Amino acid sequence: MMLKNRVAFVTGAGAGIGRAGAIAMAREGARVVVTDLIADRAAAVAAEITAQGGQAEGIGLDVTDDGALSGAILDTATRFGRLDVLHSHAGVQVPGRLDQLDVDGMDLSWRLNVRAHFVAAKAAMSIMAPQRTGSIIITSSNSGVQYDREMIAYCTTKHAVIAMTRQIAADYARHNVRCNALCPGFVDTVFNTGFEEQMGGRAALESYVRDTIPMGRFGTPEEMGEAILYLASDRSAFMTGHALVIDGAESI
Numbered sequence: 001m002m003l004k005n006r007v008a009f010v011t012g013a014g015a016g017i018g019r020a021g022a023i024a025m026a027r028e029g030a031r032v033v034v035t036d037l038i039a040d041r042a043a044a045v046a047a048e049i050t051a052q053g054g055q056a057e058g059i060g061l062d063v064t065d066d067g068a069l070s071g072a073i074l075d076t077a078t079r080f081g082r083l084d085v086l087h088s089h090a091g092v093q094v095p096g097r098l099d100q101l102d103v104d105g106m107d108l109s110w111r112l113n114v115r116a117h118f119v120a121a122k123a124a125m126s127i128m129a130p131q132r133t134g135s136i137i138i139t140s141s142n143s144g145v146q147y148d149r150e151m152i153a154y155c156t157t158k159h160a161v162i163a164m165t166r167q168i169a170a171d172y173a174r175h176n177v178r179c180n181a182l183c184p185g186f187v188d189t190v191f192n193t194g195f196e197e198q199m200g201g202r203a204a205l206e207s208y209v210r211d212t213i214p215m216g217r218f219g220t221p222e223e224m225g226e227a228i229l230y231l232a233s234d235r236s237a238f239m240t241g242h243a244l245v246i247d248g249a250e251s252i
Helices: 016-027 039-051 066-080 103-131 152-175 190-199 202-212 221-232
Strands: 007-010 031-036 055-060 085-088 134-139 177-184 243-246
Touching: 007 016, 007 066, 016 031, 016 039, 016 055, 016 085, 016 134, 016 190, 016 221, 031 039, 031 066, 039 055, 066 103, 085 103, 085 221, 103 134, 103 152, 103 177, 134 152, 134 221, 152 177, 152 243, 177 221, 190 202, 221 243
Parallel strands: 007 031, 007 085, 031 055, 085 134, 134 177, 177 243
Antiparallel strands: none
16 A cells, blocks of 8 residues: 555645545555544545545645644644654635736635645654655645636635645655645536626526547546545655646646
8 A cells, every 4th residue: 555654734625636546545554634614524534535445534724724724633643653744735726817806816816725734744844854855735726727817816825836746845845745736627516606707697507518528528526536545645655746637738
């Protein structure tokens, strides 16, 4: 097993990509702390993992609460004696161009899509650097390597988090702690609500995916889960500071 005896902490893991990554890491032997804003969803994913023979626990967590986020990560390391993987995944998609978006929408995007990742990475690094081992995975988006129309808050924050990821990687490579960004394209989850609104509904989004993405389809959460597993494991031991784009060639 690629992650046997390792401990992983995941935010935004109650559904979609976060859930798929948690399940994939547990399947490969990790003890996974599944967190989500909605505690019942985190508990359901943890129960699903344990029913399949894995090790997991689910807790409710608001990642905009700095103390709660840092405390949950540090508590995980204290209880299990180590922390090997942080997948900081929770985020938000607020649609709109400059004249359509208010300051509150930008502030919310910044708090969830950049600041919360900073707080989580800072807590995790305080454990991983002394351990001299660890993998931090931060979810960005292929919107972090291109520009989507009428998505100023989303694109701005997703570009910013890639820059932060690379800075962390450069600063801590000598500590043997890796930091990489996961950059999904369109994956068929509820997270696409913002794009659906912007495009004019589900049918318009499906048409865009079919006609514009070279592979002509959505990605699946399970495909993203395999990428998360790769970044978490020693199979990517020489990879750090990378933005791993998985989008069916949409951004090319």
